[in-house]
Amino acid sequence: MKKIQRDQLYDQAKAWVLEAGKNIREKMTGTFEIASKSNPNDLVTEIDKNTEEFFVQRIKETFPNHGIIGEEGYGDKLTSLDGIVWIIDPIDGTMNFVHQKRNFAISVGIYKDGVGEIGIIYDVMANNLYHAKRSEGAYKNARKLAPLKMNPIFSEAIIGMNHFWLCENRHVDEKVMQQFVRTIRGARTYGSAALEFAFLAEGIIDGYISMKLSPWDIAAGKVIAEEVGGLVTTIDGEELTMLDKSTVLACNRQLHHDIASFIKKGRK
Numbered sequence: 001m002k003k004i005q006r007d008q009l010y011d012q013a014k015a016w017v018l019e020a021g022k023n024i025r026e027k028m029t030g031t032f033e034i035a036s037k038s039n040p041n042d043l044v045t046e047i048d049k050n051t052e053e054f055f056v057q058r059i060k061e062t063f064p065n066h067g068i069i070g071e072e073g074y075g076d077k078l079t080s081l082d083g084i085v086w087i088i089d090p091i092d093g094t095m096n097f098v099h100q101k102r103n104f105a106i107s108v109g110i111y112k113d114g115v116g117e118i119g120i121i122y123d124v125m126a127n128n129l130y131h132a133k134r135s136e137g138a139y140k141n142a143r144k145l146a147p148l149k150m151n152p153i154f155s156e157a158i159i160g161m162n163h164f165w166l167c168e169n170r171h172v173d174e175k176v177m178q179q180f181v182r183t184i185r186g187a188r189t190y191g192s193a194a195l196e197f198a199f200l201a202e203g204i205i206d207g208y209i210s211m212k213l214s215p216w217d218i219a220a221g222k223v224i225a226e227e228v229g230g231l232v233t234t235i236d237g238e239e240l241t242m243l244d245k246s247t248v249l250a251c252n253r254q255l256h257h258d259i260a261s262f263i264k265k266g267r268k
C-alpha cells in the first residue's frame with residue numbers, strides 16, 4: 001500500500017471510530033434492545049448493530065472496492081483476504097457495555113492481502129485511542145508507546161486471561177492452568193479482548209491468553225501489539241488467520257516462549 005494512501009485511510013478510520021464512539025456515548029443513556037446470541041451470556045444490543053452499520057455505510061460509500069468483515073454480519077461474506085479488508089468489532093466487551101457501562105471498545109483492523117496495516121482500538125468511556133500503522137510504531141492518543149520489556153520474569157508477570165481456563169475445558173488440563181496462575185504474579189480479566197491487547201501494548205499487563213477469539217477480536221490488537229515488539233499467535237505458537245476463530249497467546253518474545261512451554265504440558 002502506498003504511504004499516502006495508507007495515511008489517508010488511517011486518518012479516515014480514526015475519524016470514523018471517534019464519531020462512532022461519540023454516537024455510542026449519546027445513545028447509551030437512552031433505552032435500547034438487548035438480545036442474546038449463541039448462549040444467554042453472549043449479548044448483542046441494537047447499538048452494536050447500529051455501530052457496525054455506521055462503519056459499513058461509510059466504508060462502502062467512500063471505498064467501494066474494500067472488503068469488510070464485521071461481527072454483526074453487515075459486512076461481506078469473505079473467503080479470502082485479498083485486497084483491502086476492514087475487520088471490525090463495533091463493540092468489543094458487550095457484556096461490560098450492558099452491565100458496567102464502561103470497559104468496552106471499538107476495534108478496527110485494516111489488512112492488505114492478509115497483512116495488518118492499521119490497528120485502532122478505542123476505549124470509548126475512557127476516551128483513549130490506541131492506534132498503529134505497521135512499521136511506524138503504536139500510540140496511545142498522542143503518546144508513542146515504548147517497546148515491551150523484553151525480559152520480564154515469568155513469576156512477576158501479570159497475565160490477562162479469563163476464569164474458564166481454570167474450569168474443565170477442551171484445550172488445556174485445568175490442573176496445569178491452576179499451577180500457571182499460582183506461578184505468575186497475577187491474573188486479570190478485563191472482559192474485552194481488544195482492551196487486553198491495548199493494555200498489553202501499553203505495558204500494564206505482560207501477556208494475554210484466550211481460548212477462542214474471532215478475527216474482529218484480534219485484528220486491530222495484533223497490529224498494535226506487534227508494533228511494540230509483541231508476538232501474537234495461537235497458544236501453540238502458530239500463525240493466526242483472520243478468516244477463522246482461534247486460540248490466542250500475545251506477549252513479548254521471552255514470555256511467549258515460557259507461556260507456550262507451560263501450556264504445552266497440559267495441552268489436550
Ligand code: 2AM
Pocket residue numbers: 038041042043071089091092093094095191192193194212213214217
Ligand atoms: P464481544 O463482547 O465482542 O462479543 C470477553 O467476553 C471477550 O471475548 C470479549 O472480547 C468478547 O467479545 C469476546 N467473545 C468472543 N466470543 C464470545 C462469545 N461467544 N461470547 C462472549 N464473548 C465472546
Ligand code: CA
Pocket residue numbers: 042043044071094
Ligand atoms: Ca459479541
Ligand code: CA
Pocket residue numbers: 071089091092093193216217
Ligand atoms: Ca469481540
Ligand code: CA
Pocket residue numbers: 048071089090091092093094
Ligand atoms: Ca462485539
